[in-house]
Amino acid sequence: LEQYVNIKFCMKLGKTATQTYELLRDTYANETLSRARVFEWHKRFVSGTKSVEDDTRQGRPSTSQNENNVARIREMIQQNPTITVRMLSDAVGISKTTCHQILRENLGKLTPSHRTRTRRHQ
16 A cells, blocks of 8 residues: 555656656565556556555455355364365365465464474474
8 A cells, every 4th residue: 555655646746657666666675566566556646546545346256265165174174184275175176275365364274284394393
């Protein structure tokens, strides 16, 4: 959000998209938004967009991260604490990314493979 505010500020100062990107890169280094994103937002602000918030997205909401899948993953981990994310995602029929999200956000756990690696080092 901070970088979007800075893009808007640079645009108001009359900086080009290239100049804005270079200033952001100098300031944020590896944390800088992509060049394409900076140019996109610079163009939005030039065309009159006032808000620095992303537009609301169209389409259906995600349905993979639901209570049924959370319960299934919880049960599988209880039955086999060394199960991998890949095995969980294949068994439940969801992506590994969604499986990671469920583990982190819904179950408050490190990923199974990370827990296993941690045990090996102890």
